[in-house]
Amino acid sequence: MTLTPSPAPDAGxxxxxxxxxxxxxxxxxxxxxxxxxxxxxxxxxxxxxLVRNAAGDLEPTTWEHALSMIAGTVRSIQAEHGRDAIGVFGGGGLTNEKAYQLGKFTRTVLRTKHIDYNGRFCMSSAAAASNRAFGIDRGMPFRLDDLAGTGAVLLLGSNVADTMPPFVQHLAGVRERGGLIVVDPRRSATAALTDPVAAGEGGLHLQPLPGTDQTLLLGLLHLVVADGLTDEEYLAARTTGWDEVRRSVSLWWPSRVAATTGVPEEQLRRTAALLAAASPSRGGRGAMILSGRGSEQHTDGTDTVTAAINLALALGLPGRPASGYGCLTGQGNGQGGREHGQKADQLPGYRMIDDPAARAHVAGVWGVDPDSLPGKGVPAVQLLGKLGGEVKALFVHGANVLVSAPDATAVRRRLEQLDLLVVCDFVPSETALLADVVLPVTQWAEEEGTMTNLEGRVLRRRKAIDPPGQARSELEILADLARALGSQVHFDTEPSLVFDELARASAGGKADYSGLSHAVLDAEDSTRGHYWPAPAGSGGTPRLFARRFAHPDGRARMVAVSPGAPEDDLRRDAPVYLVTGRVLAQYQSGAQTRRVEALNAVAPAAFVELHPHLARLHQIDDGDDVAVTSVRGTAIARARITGTIRPDTVFMPFHWPGDGMANAVTNDATDPVSGMPEFKVCAVSIARADLFVPAQVEVLV
Amino acid sequence: MVVVGAGMVGHRFVDELVRGDVAGRFEIELVGAEEYEPYNRILLSEVLAGRADLRALGLPLPPQERVTFWRGVAADSIDPASRQVLLSDGSRRDYDHLVLATGARAFVPPLPGLESAPKHVHVLRTLDDTRNIAARAMNAKHAVVLGGGLLGLEAACGLRRRGVPVTVVDLDTHLMATQLDQAPARMLAAQLRSLGVDVVTGTSVVEVISAYDEIVAVRLTDERLLAADLMLVSCGIRAESALAADAGITVERGIVVDEDLRTSQDRVYAIGDCAQPPSGTTGLLAPGWRQAEQLVASFLGRDELDPSGVGDERPEPVKLKAAGVDLVTMGVRASQACDHDRVLSVSDGGARRHVDLVVRDGELVGVTVLGFPEVSAALTLAYDRRTPLPADPLALLVPGGSSGAVEETPSPMRMPGSTTVCRCTGVTKKQIVTAWEQGAATVDAVAGATRATTGCGGCKEVVCGLVDWLNASDPGTAAESDSGPVSTAVTERNIPVRTTT
Structure with a gap:
């Protein structure tokens, strides 16, 4: 977008x-x-x-006081409980520079192992599966505009028409060709894109039971094998593990998959045929399999993505023109945010923190002893689970865990037990309001920096106006805190310098930015794009995998997987699934968008989307308040009755706190590989709010 | 741990045990009589029909480091006293625990004419059977399938797909008598006939006639002669229990086991088609798999987890796998319903479609769906997962009951002013009309004034339609919005005004 400073800032x-x-x-x-x-x-x-005063209220203070208070408390906590008693929770909305600096600050100043970020709720399953299969994790290993020329797109659990509307333009070609296949338990705005376009035939909307995506994918792979549509030459030359994977799908024959997923066999067959016909090995224009949170936020999310990748590999897609597997990033810097050290097990450049060579390289850039760096921490949900226990203080950057974390009511209880909660934010988010110290920070148009988008393209963020009041960039805050904590480690505050250091730290890593700088990004025609890996002198890599995958042997690794059931599954007293997601006019925890009047006018509050059959069964009318209850908690919101959702499933958007907070209901069980919580499915009961009787009333004495 | 039988249940048992026995407590040996790697028997009829590549059948191989797999080796006898199994290669395997998963064999009734074992009379149980039948189908002029059960019908359809004229002969008054009532069975027969599969019921083969050791015809109970140069006998299965019986283990219709799958012999267990548990046998796969899971759980000292989390078991859905026939049936049949059950039946002869639903106490307890693939998967799932039903179960018969009717985009003039036209930017019809009234007479001008169409661009057509309609309905307004009284009430603009010539 183009920004123009408004002549009258006071006008709004x-x-x-x-x-x-x-x-x-x-x-x-x-x-x-x-x-x-x-x-x-x-x-x-x-x-x-802002600092919480004796009366318990947040009151304004000076930067000096706030920072020295933080430093003092951190020192005494670490003296008493050790370094790991401090936790850091980052965000996928931070610039690359901020994310990098936060990781560096954590590892060199706080020297705690306890850092993770909200991207764990977002990208972790796809990232884990991509790393496992390809040896690298770049959301899309091809250019976004490659979509225009492809023949078929299988879109798994993603509602891009609401979450990323401009993306829909790239689907125009494939829609006209009748090649768009959307998998979603709801007939979302994206699923509706499979309706016939003009004279075209239209695509396919598969509407499976929540939690059965992996079964669906295994069934598609079974059909591809059974119909002899695999690209055996490619599989032999470019992959390992195919024999085992092929055998693993032998038990997922179409009628079994249809009965498990609720997707008619005919639709399964058509989907397999569409994908195969579009595959370049069979003379097609290209086929892509793209996944979103709907298929990833499960306790078997990593394996579900692996099943999607296996299907892509069996058809010989990755590395071929207009083809392959990709995942659709959920946050502005969801890609860059996971590359430079916010993840519990990572150092900049997508290096692993338990790799001695990686530690040595990064420690060299930071000017510290490699042995002084902490080891692997724990994923976000586990980190939040340690609050008040092993972890006594938490720094939160670019996240609103009180609304965005699963089983959010439990998260509030744990946050309240902290000795110190420091939140850096530009608005008083629900989490900030609970903090002991709130530090005002700059936001998008007030700062320089970079973000990396879903296709691995590094984009510049440019400053248009000055921040209001005393707001400061996290880069300055982290440098000041390092000093206040007596650290000798050097922290630049100028974004372009931080980027240069990031580039050096990433050199030779998987996400190599060493050929980039703010100057390089500014100088050339930005429409060409700079895609990582961009080692010095390379000019970047728009498309990966044409010749080899990133594992040492150059081959993609196929791993046999089998579906798991939802951790919190249907039973007599919870006979309906809850799925959660976003609406177009709100974003994530809503901390930003709920402050925009025009957006609230369109999407003012949470709601419960449910099928007329289910509504009638519970005597719910459109607009009635509905209580949605799991073993963890209840959310109450207005009923929105629509025939476009499965009758065994209700949907709630997760942008709101309070009574309508969907994450009071969601499950914090996690995927064993990625640590991704199972946001996307849990068993609930529903009732009209006025008839709702809480099952368990805690008696307080 | 010695497992005899590498079929689908024996394979599942070993797979579960290897997964669950993380500590490696058990040394596992798997004995399989067939030469082939373990394969998915369920799909043999699909292979026969040419609908599945053989490569789709191979089951995961047991991991070599955990399981010793004796392939192509049969178990000849069991010596419970010394706890040994004698194999056909002459070796003896010691066991602490012996699991029998020997499965079943096809039952062939003792028909006159079969004693001489004429050529081209087959059963369909193994990969070799499938290959032999498929090979014969290349030259066969007419096939007879004896037995109108699930497998017989799948095979008949498969042979028909290979171009062989087929007649199915069934002694019962109607097809699939174990699973179906008469009405859906009649509809099924009609559908099969339309596919070119002839169906003869209420009769059976009394004699197999051959010439030069090859079958040429069969004689039916009504004396009719049917020419046949290929015959498939599909008259059910018998438990493969000789191994157990020879070792003195109690055998009735199958190897008798208790609720914990123990046979009468200490340390010997039986699962799958060879076993006869107190709950009875079904010949279906799912109960065998559950027995495999249950036995593994008991070996590993785990409490048996009920995977459905619901409790009481329900009869398995039975699905006919054949191109052109979509049939699935499960649970209580319409004819078995009680007085207070709700029974909904649709019999749509012209479309060869039949549905019976039985709803008991608000739960779907019986489903038979023929020729209606749009609802069969959803109904199977509702039965299996016990998801809430609509207050009126009749709604279950509307296809897309799950997806619902897609709301049509209303025409520009009839849509209410509050309708959101541009979802991406939240612009309503009213805002567009207002913009038009303020001079925005083109799509681009409307976009400039309201931001409509600037997101995904999907609403361009609707905005275009709106602008065209506004321009046509009231030419001049947009251009001279200040001249004269102009209605700004959006509601009035919902009335089509193109009445003048």
Whole structure:
């Protein structure tokens, strides 16, 4: 987008926003983009540091006081409980520079192993599966605009029409060709894109029972094998493990898969045939399999993505023109945020923290002893589980865990037990309101930096206006805190310098940025794009896998997987599945978008989407308040009755706190490989709110 | 741990045990009489029909480091006293625990004419059977399938797909008598006939006639002669229990086991088609798999987890796998329903479609669906997972009951002013009309004024339609919005005004 500083900032917007022609957005902006200027001047924007006073209220203070108070408390906690008693929770919305610096600060100043970030809720299953299969994790290993020419797209559990509207433009070609297949238990706005376009035939919407995505994919692979549609030459030359994978799908014959998923056999056969016909090895234009959170946020999410990748490999897609597997990133910097050290087990450049060579390289850039770096921490849900126990203090950057974490009511209890909660934010999010110290930070149009998008393209963020009040960049805050904590480690505060250091730290790693700098990104035609890996002198890599995969033997690793059931599964007293997701006009925990009037006008509150059959069974009318209850908690929101959802499933958006907080109901069981919580399915009961009787009433004495 | 039988149940048992026995407590030996690697027997009829590549059948191989697999070796006898199994290669294997998963064999009734074992009379149980039948089908002029059960019908359809004229002969008054009522069975016969599979019921083969050691015809009970140069006998199965019986283990219809799958002999267990548990036998796969899981759980000292989390077991769904026939049936049949059950039946002869649903106490307890693939998967799932039913079960018969009717996009003039036209930017019809009234007479101008169409671009057509309609309905307004009284009430603009010529 193009930003123009508004001549009258007091009139509401600090900048005016306009779309511009760019290969990814194709000149499109969604409602959130158009109105993003008003987040800069949110009426309750935090403009000065806040510290909780003796009366228990947050009151303004000076930066000096806030930082010295934090430093003092951190020192005494670490003296008493050890370094790992401090936790850090980052975010996929931070710039690459901030994410990098946060990881560095954690490992060199706090020297705690306890860091993770909200991308764990987002990208971790796809990342784990991609790393396992390809040896590298770049959301899309091809260019986003490659979609235009492909013949078929299998979109798994992603509602891009709501979460990333400009993306839909890239689907125009495949829709016209009748090659769009959307898998979603709801007939979402994206699923509706499979309706016939003009004279075309239309695509396919598969509407499986929640939690059965992996079974569906195994069934598709079975059909591809049974119909002799595999690309055996490719499989022999470019993969390992195919024999085992082929055998593993022998038990997923179509009628069994249809009975498990509820997707008619005919649709399974058509899907397999569409994908195979579009595969380049069979003379097609290309086929892509793309996954989103709907298929990933499960206790078998990593294996589900692996099943998707296996299907892509069996058809010979990855590395072929307009073909392959990709995942659709959920946050602005969901890609870059997972590459530079916010993850519990990672160092910059997507290096592993338990790899001695990686430690030595990064420690060299940081000017510290490799042995001084902490080891592997734990994934986000486990980290949150340690609050108040092993972890006594928490720094939160770019996250609102009180609304966004699963089983959020339990998270609140744990946050309240902390000795110190420091939240860096630009608005008083629900989590910030619980903090002991709130530090006001800069946001998008107020800072320089970079983000890496879903196709691995590094994008510049540019400053258009000054931040209000005393807000500061996290880069300055982390440098100041390092000093206050007596660290000798050098922290740059100038974003371009931080990027240069990031580039050095990433050199030779999987996500290699060493050929990039702010100057390089600014100098050339931005529409060409700079894709990592971009080692010095390379000019970047728009498309991966044409010749080899990133494992040492150059082959993709196929791993046989088998579906798991939802951890919290249907039973007599919880006979309906809850699935959660986003709406178009809100974003994540809503901390930003709920402060934009125009967005609230469209999406004012949480709701419960349910089928007329289910509604009638419970005597619920459209607009009635509905209580949705799991073993963890209850959320109450307005009924929205629609025939576009399965009758055994209800849907709630997760953007709101309070009574309608979907994450009070969701399950915090996690995937054993990725640590991804099972946001996308749990068993619930529903009732009209006025008839709702809480099953367990805790008696307080 | 010695497991005899590498079929689907024996294989499942070993697979579960290897997964569950993380500590490696058990040394596992698997004995399989067939030369082939373990394969998915369920799909043999699909292979016969040419609908599945053989490569789709291979089951995961037991991991070599955990399991010793004696392939192509049969178990000849058991010596319970010394706890040994004697194998056909002459070796003896010691066991602490012996699991018999020997399965079943096809039952062939003692028909006159079969004693001489004429050529081209087959059963369908193994990969070799399938290959032999498929090979014969290349030259066969007419096939007879004796037995109108699930497998017989699948095989008949498969042979028909290979171009062989087929007649199914069944002694019962109707097809699939174990699973179906008469009405759906009649509809099934009609559907099969339309596919070119002839069906003769209420009769049987009394004699197999051959010439030069090859079958040429069969004689039916009604004296009719049917020419046949290929015959498939599909008259059910008998438990493969000789091994157990010879060792003195109690055998009735199958190897008798108790609730914990123990045979009468200490340390010997039986699962799958060879076993006869107190709950009875079904010949279906799912109960055998459950027995495998149950036995593994008991060996590993785990409490048996009920995977459905529901409790009481229900009869398995039975699905006919054949191109052109979509039949699935499960649970209580319409004819077995009680007085207070709700029974919904649709018999749609013209479309050869039949549905019976039995709802008891708000739960779907019986489903038979023929020729209605749009609802069969959803109904199977509702039965299996016991998901809530609509208050009126009749709604279950509407296809897309799960997806619902897609709301049509209303025409520009009839849509209410509050309708969101551009979802991406949240622009309503009213806002577009207002913009038009303020001078935005083209799509681009409307986009500039309201941001509509600037997200995914999907609403361009609707906005275009709106602008065209506005321009046509009230030419001049957009251009001279200040001249004269102009209605700005959106509701009035919902009335089509193109009445003047």
């Amino acid at each position: 917007e600090g900048v005016s926003v306009a779309p511009r022609a760019f290969p990814t957005s194709k000149g499109g902006l969604c409602h959130k983009g158009w109105t993003s200027g008003s987040v800069l001047r949110a009426p309750d924007r935090i403009t000065e540091p």
